[in-house]
Amino acid sequence: MLPTTFEFRWDAGHMIFFGVFYAVVIAIFTSLVYVAVKSIIDVYRDMTARNEANASEHPEHPHEATNEAVIAKS
């Protein structure tokens, strides 16, 4: 599988087969990393936005205010 294994040869067959294989693996993993990073950024953005909103709504006691709001909704 890797160029270090005994069976590996630098011939057309190996280059095509493993070229395609690694292309697929890279495509899958870059997409996954993209999704992971984007999701983390989204969560962070959400948290920041919520904190900002809370802070501007209730500048004095943000935490109490959030709790009250939740209780009131439920």
Added chain:
Amino acid sequence: MKTESGDQRIARYGMTIDVDKCTGCGTCAVVCHMENNVPFTVDESDKSRNMAWMRIYKVDNGLDYPHVRVVYFPRPCMQCDHHTPCVSVCPASATNYDGLTGIVDQINTRCIGCRYCMAACPYMVRCFNWWDPVWPKDMEKHLNPDVAPRMRGVVEKCTFCSHRYLKAKDKAHNEGRDYLREDEYVPACVEACPVGAMRFGDLNNPEHAVAQLIQSPRAFRLLENLHTEPKVYYLSSYEWVRKLADNFA
């Protein structure tokens, strides 16, 4: 192996089996079992699951007495040349064709047991270890130390006694020789044949007896239409035998 001049001599080890001489005594099969530590099963009458690197087939011409004729076909691995069916299919590179000797060899500890090579082989040469090999206690002492016993779940096959090739080479190397003489490397079955029906040698070397024998009009191979190019040749003077080998095609 290298010759004295230093260039690589490419050998193609092959075998001839004279079916007219073969009496079907089974010695070759027995010594093969002993030489290669081939395990046996509890029920050896079940030929669909037993292990045999060398199997002997009894074939008749289908006629009634007094015209019936019987021949025996000892069948080792055909060591198919350059277009080997089993080698290209192995997913784990466990089996290989050696370009320097023409031997189709195998790493048993590499085999994953997918049995694709068995499906590919038309000669039914390869056997699968359906059970763990078990020998009676006393018999374990008689196992050949030059051949590692195989484990359950792998495929195994005749290797033309490649360990004998290594031994012959060791001896030659110890004597400072770089080549093997014709009689130095001979598989166990060929050595044991009591009627001398089997010969073994390098098909590329015109001085070897086998290279001359395969030129004979008596020589034929099994299933030549499949173009597997076996290196095991059979010899027979009977036309029905020669035709039978190719399914009368």
Added chain:
Amino acid sequence: MKMRDISESQRQFALLGGIFAAALVVSLIMGWILFPSLAYARKAQPINYNPPLHVEQIGITCDTCHFFYEDGSWAGIPTLETCVDCHSDIIGASPEEEKFVNEYVKKNREVKWALYVKQPECVSFSHSSHVRMAKIACETCHGPQGHSDPKDYLANRITNYSYVVYDPRVPLNAFTIIRDKGETVWGTMRMDECTACHRSRGTSTACFICHK
């Protein structure tokens, strides 16, 4: 106030990131240093055989005891019979020598040497092809074993194969285990070391050449 809240979410993320980084460092330390030393057991030889004494001071060569038979097969680790040729009585004043003669020679017991270079059952190796034909020196694969003084050896706890071929003073961690193929004297004599050499010399790499 606003600033504090933003920094709170930042702090949460920084905390998570910190935990991740710390876990990574811990895992790396475990993988590179802790596990290699857990995986190998240090074992002592039954008799502390002294190679430099034999090779450098007495001047005997490897093939005096590790000799070849006529048919090209190799004697391997010498049996008691070979040792007794010289050690039928205590030579010198070493306590190990005394132990060897009293415990083994006199009682006719074979020494169960721990092998540095044991290969699995599926491997066949010909010393005559390598030493006699290819003229490879013993040191090429075994290292300067005759000039070093191994006190104990490292055995893999699972496979029981030894790791460092001749020198236990080498620190045991992943950096010495996964090492450049050129420095194979430290090696574990794995298949890739054999095949690399066979390839570079243009010798056969057929399966059956090394696998039985």
Added chain:
Amino acid sequence: MTSEHTTPKLERCSRQKFLVWLSVWGLLLAWGLYGAFLCLFKGLNQTGMNNYFVFGLWITVDLAIIALGAGAFFSGFLFYILKVDHLKDLIGAAVVIGFICYSGAIGMLTIDIGQPLRGYFSFWHANVHSMLTEVIFCITCYLFVLTIEFTPLILENKRLSEFPLFKYIGENLHGIMAVFALVGTFLSFFHQGSLGGMFGVLFARPFAYRTGVAIWPWTFFLFILSAIASGPALTTLVVWTTQKVTGKQLVRRSTLSKLAKLSATLFFVYLILKAADTVYWANVTAPQMGFAFTRFYQGPYGMELLFLELFVFGLLPAVLLLIPKAREHDFSLVIGCLFICMGIVLNRFVMTVQTLSIPVLPFEKFVAYAPTWQEWAVAAAVLGYGVIVYSLSYRYLHLFPREHELNA
């Protein structure tokens, strides 16, 4: 939580009823696991396979479910790449079915090989010239892709999507699903083909051997085509069954009809090519190898298998489903799809087991094969596993986006 992802509450049966349903299939799974355990612990001597039949029931089932699981990649391709919108109704179900088929096949392959612990050798020491290597690489990668496609479905679950991270991962995965659909399509093409190629390249087995283009025998292409033809048929069948079992309308009726039409059209094209291939092979390829066509059909594997494959489970359902009226009737729709699926199973059986039954060596005899209960148990376990995973997915995930609307 944003409103676009709050799913309407769906009607599901009581927990008790569901547990009874699960335990029935769980029993089947347990039986299969026992069989699998026996095979792993005692070895493959527990099976009916022997040195003649080195492949048996398991490979047939493997090949069949991988072909039938092609619905996932093909629907994904049509939906995400070609934007065939009406497939949105059942794309989730197609992915789950595909996931079940592939994971089941890989699980079965693991038991099928003699040394399961060495399975990774086919990656590490890969022989790139073997069709089986291609199959192993592709189905493993594709199972991974299917898992990724399955993930957003799971993360859409109400409980799970309460966690913002899960919600966003699901959404973002969904956003770039086209990439995975494309990769999946590519992988599927190759392994479906390679499964056919596996047998087509056996040049010493005249029954299986086919000529072809470059390194690919004709079976390579036939397997791809038959898989994408039968995949939608199985999807239709499963969705229809789900509707019957749950007593609910889950997708629009027209979607099922369209899917069946697609399946039948492709199957029809496949049959034409298959017939051409059979004729060429029977008259040219096999005779060149010294084998008469009639010699292949003996014993229990007679000529009727070819007839069944080409006509009863071939032409008949293809023509049936090409008639618009027949597609509107549930009975003919189901019979048509079922027959297409059976045709594929039969084709895979013929390519594997019958290939091995035919003696090539002149001294050998025709042999037949019967699986042991352990083999049946493992095959049944895949069914049990599939039903359990599918039921759980149906119960807890939002498999059918239109369910609420259609049952309002």
